[in-house]
Amino acid sequence: MLSTMQDVPLTVTRILVHGATVHGRSRVTTWTGDGEPHRRSFAEIGTRAVQLANALRDELGVVEGDRVATLMWNNAEHVESYFAIPAMGAVLHTLNLRLPVEQLSFIVDHAADRVILVNGSLLPLLAPLLPGMASVEHVVVVGPGDTSLLDGCRPAVHAYEELIAGRPTRYDWPELDERQAAAMCYTSGTTGDPKGVVFSHRSVYLHSMQVNMAESFSLSDRDTTFPVVPMFHVNAWGIPHAAFMTGVNMLLTDRFLQPAAIAEMIETERPTHAAAVPTIWQGLLAELAAKPRDISSLRNVVIGGSACPPSLMRAFEERHGVALCHAWGMTETSPLGTVSHPPAGLTDEEAWPYRITQGRFPASVEARLIGPDGEVMPWDGQSAGELEVRGPWIAGAYFGGVGHEPQVPEDKFRDGWLRTGDVGTISPDGYLTLTDRSKDVIKSGGEWISSVELENHLMAHPDVAEAAVVAVPDERWGERPLATVVLRDGAATDYEALRAFLADRVARWQVPERWAVIPSVPKTSVGKFDKKVIRRQYADGELDVTLL
Amino acid sequence: MLSTMQDVPLTVTRILVHGATVHGRSRVTTWTGDGEPHRRSFAEIGTRAVQLANALRDELGVVEGDRVATLMWNNAEHVESYFAIPAMGAVLHTLNLRLPVEQLSFIVDHAADRVILVNGSLLPLLAPLLPGMASVEHVVVVGPGDTSLLDGCRPAVHAYEELIAGRPTRYDWPELDERQAAAMCYTSGTTGDPKGVVFSHRSVYLHSMQVNMAESFSLSDRDTTFPVVPMFHVNAWGIPHAAFMTGVNMLLTDRFLQPAAIAEMIETERPTHAAAVPTIWQGLLAELAAKPRDISSLRNVVIGGSACPPSLMRAFEERHGVALCHAWGMTETSPLGTVSHPPAGLTDEEAWPYRITQGRFPASVEARLIGPDGEVMPWDGQSAGELEVRGPWIAGAYFGGVGHEPQVPEDKFRDGWLRTGDVGTISPDGYLTLTDRSKDVIKSGGEWISSVELENHLMAHPDVAEAAVVAVPDERWGERPLATVVLRDGAATDYEALRAFLADRVARWQVPERWAVIPSVPKTSVGKFDKKVIRRQYADGELDVTLL
Known part of the structure; x- marks a missing residue:
């Protein structure tokens, strides 16, 4: 029996339109290094995203399904491309600027990116690679940089602000199937070529809802989030999409990732939420010891990417009263897999053993442990197995390249489940503890x-x-x-x-x-x-x- | 271009399995009127739901698509049926026990319910109607009641606890299409026959995520929710499903809806969240004036169903320090349409004009105002129009009866949008203020x-x-x-x-x-x-x- 509900797709377009209207007053603050940070409202970003989409279509000839890459820091223009590109039916391909250059060239070629939006400050990285990037027809330079580095390069060169200036502020967004590609990101595996994960409009939408749920990051328009995690690293853990969905203000680092700059951003802009890898927090802790700053605005700090040393969590709590919350995920999981909020009603001491686990799964991430002989292991906190996950924002394959079938390697997927390559245990109340990589x-x-x-x-x-x-x-x-x-x-x-x-x-x-x-x-x-x-x-x- | 994400459906089954495992320790507390309340963990409810599904299939012959009705108060057994019935692929039909009896008979007949689960205390209501309910083959009596009222009735009579006792605690849940029917509810319109709204697994799942989002009710396993709103009224505003999704403890009234009982429940069980219509809160306010009670555990109280008198909101805040939060919705909107959290950073006085609006829309509820001549009106806080909404948990039709096409009456639907019949304005920042019914x-x-x-x-x-x-x-x-x-x-x-x-x-x-x-x-x-x-x-x- 069918329902009588409307058949409305879950799309990035909806997130964009909603954020730019209902939450039009929320804003993105981008650090500039000196002087006043740059501030832009969601309404302005929405308008500029529309203009960008018009420019990409009318000037650069981008059509549905085309890959448009970004080689950019965390900034307002990157947020604009996060929404404009998927909303017009194209695919946002975020390039990891820390990849070895041969891998960077490989993934641009593999994805057959037609356009690259690049921050001017990253031209020294990109320019030497362009001659080898055969698919790239257009380079759009965002912000100041030495554009002479592009002299004589094959792709056409555009300046972002000139490109979007005066474009129409309306765009008749296409009706999209929610399973269409919205964005893609390559894993930087230590062995073999990088593997492409292609996120759908549906997966981005559902993941955004989860990020905002009280059990996850619990974000609303009362918050300012500070994703120090780069926007080229699994969509900055889904935070920009989640922010537009519920009007969460964003504080962005641009290229200023030094501990002193991060400390100053927190003190002056007073974010309530932040997310980064342990190295960043380790650096901040040392910086704060050398030069004290007020970081009391932070009520929730998510730490992920690799396991957080308990000593670091203790130090932040004891010295600064800031609780670091462990989260686990990977590119293939969009990335939200677990978040380690302890159960309610515990003392700090009782909560501690929970907080140092990887945390609990949300309903949309189904988990099982597979033991040495392929058997499903119990959730007893003792029996170890390789973690396998299943769900609407979990990869079921890797991108096979344009015109090729997706790849489903046996060491990565089993019966529709993702093999995470992580080995650990799950407690009876669903807390995951990872101990080894399965190869170790x-x-x-x-x-x-x-x-x-x-x-x-x-x-x-x-x-x-x-x-x-x-x-x-x-x-x-x-x-x-x-x-x-x-x-x-x-x-x-x-x-x-x-x-x-x-x-x-x-x-x-x-x-x-x-x-x-x-x-x-x-x-x-x-x-x-x-x-x-x-x-x-x-x-x-x-x-x-x-x-x- | 397609994504590489897994194609995993959004189902009530997943919510059930997740709640019963990861959140197995969370619990449902049901008021008993005297003595100790009845407590049952999510794990126990999960096991009993499995046993109920086995009983419904093996003993009563329920198959996928069958309608199984409930005529029940808010209690743990009702929660069990909320999950068992949709998870097995059948359709939960919650019967509104306050409907005029002829409408009750009409909707059971229209839905062709094969089974009715009924609280023993409601047999005096149901028994006289059974002879006219031709589709009903089985009556399952839940809890104590005068079963002699069923003597000689045509349907087979079962006692709930006997029916599920000893049944297998495993069920091979069917793979469901997320657009399949999960639950249904009839509107109690003042004119014409009641209209059936059929919720899908997808709509229930997405709505549950929204309920738990920080911008809506912001619920997690740290909360105890107290849905005074009946479970036969639009799925108790989606709270039981949302609770199982993230482990929110539930406090349920059973048949004890008197203000004194509600006050005692709040004082002794200390819920953090509650939801009810204005009449309930009006009654509680008077009760508390007569006999003071500690209701300080409540941090968020949602008021909906009809507009809340500002004086009531003021009184709760001034006398009890409890903020009532306005929400708007209808059966056709699952029901979450808007929630009126004011924007951040305002003084109480500045927030007030926002709090008395109907509130803001989430991303999944797209809204427009249609003026007298069918034109789309601007969001300027001045221009009035009929509110139309669109989204994945909004009805696009009414149930046409078994084997009949869904009904799409012109006065209720327009180009895929739901016409709410409510007239009002929307401010530039997305706050809805309703003033009239369109017929007025x-x-x-x-x-x-x-x-x-x-x-x-x-x-x-x-x-x-x-x-x-x-x-x-x-x-x-x-x-x-x-x-x-x-x-x-x-x-x-x-x-x-x-x-x-x-x-x-x-x-x-x-x-x-x-x-x-x-x-x-x-x-x-x-x-x-x-x-x-x-x-x-x-x-x-x-x-x-x-x-x-």
């Missing part, structure tokens, strides 16, 4: 051993400076842990003592038999343990392994 | 005259006790206002004085020429002015009209 977990005799847990225990030993545990092949058990340790200055090698230390802390069968002392743990460019190097060193017989 | 507005020479505005002015005159203004036919202007007034004791009839009084307050062309003194204003059964009686009296020449 040790599959031993049908059970999983957490490398991270062993490392944390080893690093608590007074003789150990660092420890990295990796899986190595084992004839009997399939895999077994190899413990590599970096000793503190003056400490003697005593594997028996370390083994006994571990045996007191983990199940006996989890204790490694293979041990090696190494001078330092190999690290990736962003400072993470590079375990594939250790695995290769072991395979190549480069490590001096003792078998106990 | 006076269409005079291509302009609209608000009957309510004229009445309010007249009733402010010291000689006038009550005033009702209606449209009467006029050869030159199409329609003109007829002012009927009830004079205060001892006041003399002085139409010229009243006309001069009005002329100082409204535009000259709005001042009525036709006047009549009447002994009292005819009223409907719920106390509203019954203007169609006055129009008829005028047409029949029963009024002593003076033409000025």
Whole structure:
């Protein structure tokens, strides 16, 4: 039996029109580095987005389905393109300016971007790459920059303000199917080519509602949100779309990401909400210690992108009375996957163990843990498995390129679920705790051993400076842990003592038999343990392994 | 270009499974009148909903698309049926126990309900009607009641607890299309037969997200909501679904709707949120004056169903520190249409004019005002028009009966928009102010005259006790206002004085020429002015009209 409800699609267009009218007074404040910040109302942004859409269509020939890329900081013009491009039926492709240049060229080519909007300050990055970007027909320069860098380049060059000036302030927005592409973002995986995730109008709309829900970021027009997370990083966690949906004022950094600038923005603009990766908050904490600032306006700070050190959360709370709230997600999850608000009615001490988890899932993110043998694991807070998720804003495939089928690699998708590659547990009340990446977990005799847990225990030993545990092949058990340790200055090698230390802390069968002392743990460019190097060193017989 | 997002439907099933697991500890508290309230966790409700679905399928033969009705108060078992019935693919039909009995019989017949779940306390209402309800095959009695009233009745009779006891606690929920019917509710229009509105899984899901959004009711598992509004009245404004979506604890009245009982529930169970029609809050205010109670737990009280007298809002705030928040909606809008949170940053005095409006629209409720000649009116706070709305939880038709096409009457729908029948203005920042029902507005020479505005002015005159203004036919202007007034004791009839009084307050062309003194204003059964009686009296020449 069918309902009698209207069949109205969920679109970015609706968010734009609503934000620019009902919440026309809300505003976007963009930092300028010196002097007065730049302020623009949602109504003005709405009008300029309409003018941009007219310019893209009438001057640049952009049609439905075309990819229009942005290589931009967080600023009002980027917000304009966030709405104009999807609303006209084109696809917003946010380029991550921190990608290695060969990956940047790869993704522009893979998405076949026809237009790139670029902040003038980023021309030194883009200009040298343009000759290799065959699909790009137009470059639109936003804000000041050395445009001489574009002299003689193949694509046509436009100045943003000139391009939109005087354009009509009406646009007959197309009727869109909510499953059409609205935006796309490539993951910056450490292995292989970047993979494109294509968000639909429906997924953006639903995700925006979730961001604003009381259980998530709880945002309304009474708030000012400060997304320090870049707008090229999974749509700044969906915050700009969510902001236009309910009139949340936005404070944007532009290119000013230094801790001192961030501290000044918070003190003078008084945001109520902020979102960034741990590194940013770590930098801010140090800055505030050196030069105290008033950050008391913040009532809710979301920290995500990677696990937040509990010490950082404690420090913000004790020194500044600001609660950091853990959230987990990835490009493939739009990204809102979990938020770690503790259950109600707990003391601070009781709440703490909940707050350091990854948090709870919203209704639209269905979760399951898959154990070593492919079985669904219980939510008992003990049984570990790879996290798989399903829902209307979760990727079911990767972009296959223009005119190609989407890609559904087996290591990333299973029966319509996204395999997150994260291993952890879920408590009976739905709190997720992630421990390992699935490639780092040790599959031993049908059970999983957490490398991270062993490392944390080893690093608590007074003789150990660092420890990295990796899986190595084992004839009997399939895999077994190899413990590599970096000793503190003056400490003697005593594997028996370390083994006994571990045996007191983990199940006996989890204790490694293979041990090696190494001078330092190999690290990736962003400072993470590079375990594939250790695995290769072991395979190549480069490590001096003792078998106990 | 298509997205790479998963195609996962938005369903009541997902809300049920999520609520019963991630929020399994949240609970429903049902008032029992004496002694300890009854408490049941979401996990228990989830299990019992599964057992109910098994019973309905295996014992009663309910299949997908069947209508299963409830004639019940607000209680935990009603919540169970709210989820079990849609999750199994059947349609929950909530019966309004306050409808005239002939309308109750009409809607059961029109929906062809196969099963009715009825609270034992309501058997005296249902039993006499059953012989005429040909479609009903099963009656399930929930809770204690005089079941002898059902002796010899045609449908099979079951006791709820016996029916579900021992049933399997697993159910292989069907894969549903999100546009399938989930629930239905008939409007209790004053004219013509009741009209059925059929909510989809999609509309219920989206509406639940909206209810929980910070800009609407802002509910999470930190809250206890107290929907005094009945669960047979537009799904208790969507609160039970919203509660399961984010783990909001619920306090339910069962059949105890007396002001004293409501006051005691608030004092002892300490809800943070409540929702009811003005009459309930009026009764509570009087009760609290007679017997003070602590209602300080309430941080957000939603008032809807009809316009709230500003004096009531003032009284709650001054006497009890509780802010009443105006909301507007109707059965056809699921019902969340607007909520009147004032803009941020205003003083109490500045906020007041916003708070007494109907409020602002969420992004999913697109609104327009249609003027006397069918033209779209501007949002200037001045230009009046009939409010039309569009969106994913707005009705686009009425249920036509089983096997019949949906009905799309012209006076209710226009080009895919719902005609609300309400006339008002919208401010530039999106605040809706309703003044008249469209049938009461006076269409005079291509302009609209608000009957309510004229009445309010007249009733402010010291000689006038009550005033009702209606449209009467006029050869030159199409329609003109007829002012009927009830004079205060001892006041003399002085139409010229009243006309001069009005002329100082409204535009000259709005001042009525036709006047009549009447002994009292005819009223409907719920106390509203019954203007169609006055129009008829005028047409029949029963009024002593003076033409000025």
